[in-house]
Amino acid sequence: MSDTFQLDGKEVAFESGQTVMQAALTAGHYIPHLCYHPEFKPHGSCKLCTVEVGGRTVASCTLPAEANLNVESNTGELNALRRTLIQMLFAEGNHFCPSCEKSGNCMLQALGYDLEVHTAGFRHMYPDRPLDASHPDILLDFNRCILCELCVRASAEVDGKNVFALAGRGSGKHLIVNAESGLLKDTNIALTDKAMQVCPVGVILPKRVGFTVPIGERRYDQRPISAQALDDAPRPPSGARHE
C-alpha cells in the first residue's frame, strides 16, 4: 500500500523515503534532469529538475514525496526556465558538439534537443581550460564540465579514491584532480572505476575510443533522453507500475 501525489494532473504512487524525482521516474514519468543519477544521493545543483509545488519552485530530486502534493513539471514556464539553464551551461563552457566524441551520448546535448533549445541565448564565455592528457589511458577535457559532481561522488563513494573535487567559487568554480601535481597521471584512477562511467558530458573519456560507435547506434540516436531516462529508472516488480 503506498500513498500518492499529483504530477501534472496524474496520480503518482510513492514509497516512504522516495523523492518526487525517484517516484516519478519509477512510475514512468520523466522530469528533465542532469546531475541526478539513480545510484547516487541527490545533489540538487543543476536545478534542471525544478518543479512547482504550492507556488514554490523546488528541485524535485531533493524534495521528499508526500501524500497529496500537487506537483507541476511539464509546463511552458518551467520548460522555458530549463531551456535557459541549458543555454547557460552551453555558454559557460566550450561545448563544440560537431567535433565532440560524446555527441549522441551526451546528456547535455540530448536535453538541448529534447527541450528544443534552438539558439545560444547568451554570449559564450570561451573559458581557457587546457586538457589533461597526462594519463596514458584517460583524457580529461575540462572544456565540457558542467560541475555536476557526479565524478566527485562516484570516485569518493563507490571507488573510494577521491580523484576529483571542485575548487574555486562562483564563476571561477572548476573541476580539479586530487594530486599534488594536479595531473591525472599522478592519481590511482583506473578505467574500470565508477567515476569513468558517470560523466553526463564529454569530460572524462577513455583514450583512443573516439568515434568508434557509428551514427545511428549512439545512445540518443534512437530514442530521446526523456525515454532513455525512464529505462534507467529503478522499477517496481512487474505489474505494480502506476501510470
Place this chain on the structure above:
Amino acid sequence: MGCSNMTDNLETAAHPGNLRRVAIDPVSRVEGHGKVTLLLDENDRVHQVRLHIVEFRGFEKFIQGRPYWEAPVMVQRLCGICPVSHHIAASKAMDMIVGGTLTPTAEKVRRLMHYGQILQSHALHFFHLCSPDLLFGFDSDVAKRNIVGVAAAHPEIAKQGVLLRKFGQEVIRVTAGKRIHGTGAIPGGVNKNVSVEERDYLLKDIGQIVGWSQNAVGIVHRLFEQNIDLYNNFGTFKTHTLNLVRADGALDLYHGGLRARDMDGNTLFDHYDYGHYWDVIFEDVKPWSYMKFPFLRSLGPETGWYRVGPLSRVTQCDFIPSPLAEEQRQAFMTFNGGSATRATLGFHWARMIEMLHAAEVIRDLLHDPDLQGTDLVNIGNRQERGVGVIEAPRGTLIHHYKVDEHDQIIRCNLIVSTTHNNQAMNEAIRQVARQYIDGRKLTEGLLNHIEVAIRAFDPCLSCATHALGKMPLEVELLNAEGARVDVLVRASDGTFCLPG
C-alpha cells in the same frame, strides 16, 4: 613571373596610383568567398588582375592540443561541400599515427565514401554552378543564368543533376552515418560496414546513375564540338601539373604516389611517396593574399606553380581503370588533336569523365562482398607523424599532423586543392582579362567571363559552406584616390541596378 608569358605583368601594376579599381566581390557560384580586383586606366586597359581569397586557415591552429582521434571529425568542418575529403585525408594521416594497415573492408568502405563524394561534388559543380554559363552563354540574360533557369529550359538535365548529387549524398550517408559531416572513417579503419540492406538500397539506382553520368560527359563533349574556338582558347595557358596516380599509373582518387609533370609533359617526379611531400612541394607567401602559393621545389617559387584537379588527373594518368570512363578519356585526349586537354574549360569535360568513373567504381564496389566484412579496424605501432593525401574533387589534398606522447596534436599543416590552384586561377583570369576586358567598356556579362574562368577550377575559396549563386554582389568603380565613381549592384534576387 609564372610559366605563362602573356599575362606576367598583370600581377602587379607598375603605377597603381593612377588607375581605377574594379572589384568583383564576392565571386559568385563558387564555394566560399573570394573577390577579384582589376586595375584599369582611363582607356579601360587592364594593368592588374588579382584573385583574393579570404580563406580561414584557423583549423591548423585550433586543432593543436586536441586528441588525434578527433581530427578526422573536426577538420572536415572546413567545408560543407566536400567534408568527406578532409575526413578521409585526416583519417589516412591518423592511420599512420596508429600504425595500422587498413583491412579490405575498411579500405573499400572508405573508397565507396570517397567516390560518393566525388560523384556528388562533381554533379553539384557542373549542374548547379556551371551549367547556366555553359548552356546559356557567359553573357546571357543574367536573370536566367542560374540553376532555376536551367530547370526551366532543360528540365531533364536539371533533374538528372539534382538526382546524381542526391545519390552521391546517399552513398556518403550509408558509409559515414550522415550526408554531411559524418564519422565513418576513424584512425586505423572505419566504424561501420555496409549492410546488405544498405547495399541493395544503393544498387537499385546505380544503373541509372552510370547512364546519367554518361549523358553528362556527352553534354560537355557536344559543347566543345559546337564552340570549338571559344572552348579551346578561353583563359587557356600552359602549366605544370600535380596529381596522385596508382602504382600502375591508373587514375586513383583515394591513394597513390605523387606525379608532377612540367608544361611540356616531361616528368619531374613520379610515384613519389607523399609521406615526404615537403621535399618536393613548398609554399610561398605573397603580401596581397591570405592564401599561400605552393610551388614545386625543383623549379622554385617563380616558375614552379602548377595545376591540380580533374584536368590534371585525367590528362596525366596512364589510363582510367573503368571501361566507360576510359573510353571517354580517350575521346577527350584525342579531340581536335588534344586541344581540350590544355583548355581551362577542359576542366568541365575531365570532371564529368571522373564523375562517370566514380559511378562505375561505386557500382563495382557495391558488388564486392568485402563491404559486408566485420574486420573494421587495424592498429599497429604508434607513430609521431602522419601524412594523409587524397585526390579530393578539386585536386590533391594534403593533411599533415604531428602527435605527442600524450596523444595530443602538436602540429598540423593542410594544403587544400584550391591552394595548389591559386596561381593557376590567377593566370586564367589574367588571360580572360586580356582576351575579353582589356580596352572594352565593362558590363556584367564581361565580368562574368572572369567568374567563368574561376568556376572552371571549381574552387572552394574558403573551404566553407556553399552559398548558391545569388549572393548579392557589388561592383564599385573607384578613382585614384579611392573615392567611389560608380557602382553596379546585383541584388539577392539576381536583378541589377545602378543606385543613385
